Amino acid sequence: MIKNYLKVALKVLARRKFFTFISLFGISITLLVLMVMAAIFDHSLAPHSPETRSDRTLGIYQMVMQGKDNRQNTDPGYYFLDRYARPLTKLKGVERFSIVSTPETVVSYLGGKKIESQMRRADGELWRIVEPEFIEGGPFTSEDESGARFVAVINETTRSRFFNGNPALGKTIEVDGQRFRVVGVMRDVPTMRFSSAADVWVPISTAKSKLYREQWMGGFNGLILARDEDYFPAIKAELDARLRDAERNLPDPKTYQKLAAGADTLFEAYVRKFSPGDTDVIHTGRAKAVLFLLMLLFMLLPTLNLVNINLSRILDRASEIGVRKAFGASSRTLVGQFVVENLVLTLIGSLAGLVLASLVLAALNASGFLPYARLALNYRVFLYGLAMAVFFGILSGVYPAWRMSKLHPVQALRGRSV
């Protein structure tokens, strides 16, 4: 039966080429936009090299210090993370803990040329949570951190900027007036991955000023690697308990009395970033609902367009429907047939959309608008696209099919309009 439907569907599509073209155009553009968005989300949130373990990593990315009249909302400081978050490693299921600075733009001058790099400082543990691909050498270690050795890991782009792409191992780079020996060169990481992207990595202890060791707020992130995500609730609860403890020891209790921070997954971190008003609870469910609603809103116009086209296509086939009805086909069968036809159409359209999406993503990568992005279609994006195509096909097929099945056989045979 389905085979017959498919045959009819393809025949109908081939018969009215112009209509088929405008339907396919709309479908492919719609799916193109949805898949590009999905690819960007996937690129930012899903486990990707080097953050292959991001699905079992939590990060402390933001902190709020609150007083009666004042409120500070930035990243946590080193002192706080070291004193109150590091003990989380004693918890069952916590494998690693690392402190990483947020990126800062540093400038180097090389033979009259100005080079701007994003520099981050980290301890040796970071490299046991994220696993970058090294082209040369390897990461620096915890001994480098405790010994304050001036060593650096740079990325491929930085190597080409400083050394014209020649091997850099053992050579020296000067950034922000400090000199570091290169011990490793890693592949570029897209800047959207905010726990592993930087041009230059150096040990925290090489910082010019040691003041960071006393600071509660600003400049650092904490990363917690759990055995698996089942341990997340326990880790979050423990961090909360530690925050209450920290509140009793705040450095400036006259101005600030309350402290809020959370151990977040990447998605939670984004939600927190975009709703700075919420401190204690982050509404991931609400954020998902909003995203879904936005998607529906975007699909509304293409759907209406396709419904309109389908309706007029169906009018064209009134006599066929009349014959089928006269020979006893039920309304349900007819609805089924037309929904299948529409699904065939949307699937063909979304395949075209897939091809277009890969072109657009390649162009986005080449444009450098999202630094170091390597946006690509993968099976997750593909599955999402497929689901969207089916959803879209049913959404835009059901109403015209229902209208058509309501045609009176006699009128339909005469070829009268709906």
Added chain:
Amino acid sequence: MMRHLLKLVWNRKRTNALIILEIFFSFLVVFLVATLGFYFWDNYRQPLGYSWQNVWKITVDMKSEGGRNDGDAAKTARLQLVDRMLGEIEALEPIESAAVAMVSPYDQGGWTSGMQVDGKEVEMEANAATDSFAEVMGMEVVSGRWFQETDGALAYDPIVIDQDLARTLYGDADPVGRQFGEPDPEEKPRRIVGVVREFRKSGELSARTNFMFERLRLDVPYWFEPRSILVKVRPGTPVEFEEELTKLLQGVAPEWSFRIKPLAQERTSVFSEMLAPLVAGGIVAFFLLLMVALGLFGVLWQNLLQRTRELGLRRAAGASRVAVHRQVISEQAILTSFGVLLGMILVIQIPVLDLVGFIRPEVFAGGLVFAMAAIYLLSTLCAFYPSTMASRVQPAEALRYE
């Protein structure tokens, strides 16, 4: 005639309702993108209040933030270091003038403040800057004066406001010499000493805001620490000078970090960041509209094919080709008008209910007119070819059609 057309539209209400709905949503899409575009364009035409040419920004990272309060002595020491830097910078040959400010033009973040005036909250952006800031930024003082060295001895804290804030607070009256804000018995009174042209810290594409300057002193610690040194360089100063300048600053404060960037570059990145949503939205909207146009075209064509007999009958009864043409186009115009009307009823709520306060009603009007024109043009274009085809039908052929 009109009644007749409306009746024709009504007779096909179910099909037409969907077309109206489609036009309604297309209208909203065009309106949103057009309003955003007009918003930026409108902002771009407003006065900026300073000139960014040949100004370099030096971001000073003192590594001293962090939720601690390390006391006035430490703060004063840091300020003295900044003061020393300023002196050494000013002595350099390629530098015309230099100033320190809490916030630099084109900075992302900022400092906002509020004030109660006649029971109404007046929002403003604020900055604190040293005496040479107006000279570095090429600002025009409209009334009164900018800060000067002798201001330290005054019994009050001098304030400079921009024309937007002056108008908001005092209308056409001259604000110079007036008290600024309610006096606080614990603090020095504040008095306005000058008015500068409308100042927009966030650049050409941002909305106009009220702006207020405090005088930044490098000898008294304050609740914030300055983060930017702005220098006006002679035209044609090479990039190599950046390196020289950085070395000098690092010599003065080895524990701090410095980043030099011409404001022209900051401006470019602010522009591209603000315009990115417009460009992305514009591209998506363009393709959505193209899709709608093609769809409408197809649907109209198909619908007219269905009505061959009706139109043929009209021709047979003596209606001219032009009359048939006009009928089809008018019917389409009626559908479009319904869609646009629905859209307008919805959209007009935004300025009426003041939902987005920072966008001026004129900008909304611009977006509305543009969206209307675009949608009418689009739907007429879509109707034109099918209607030409329909009016060409020979009466004899049409009547025979089955």
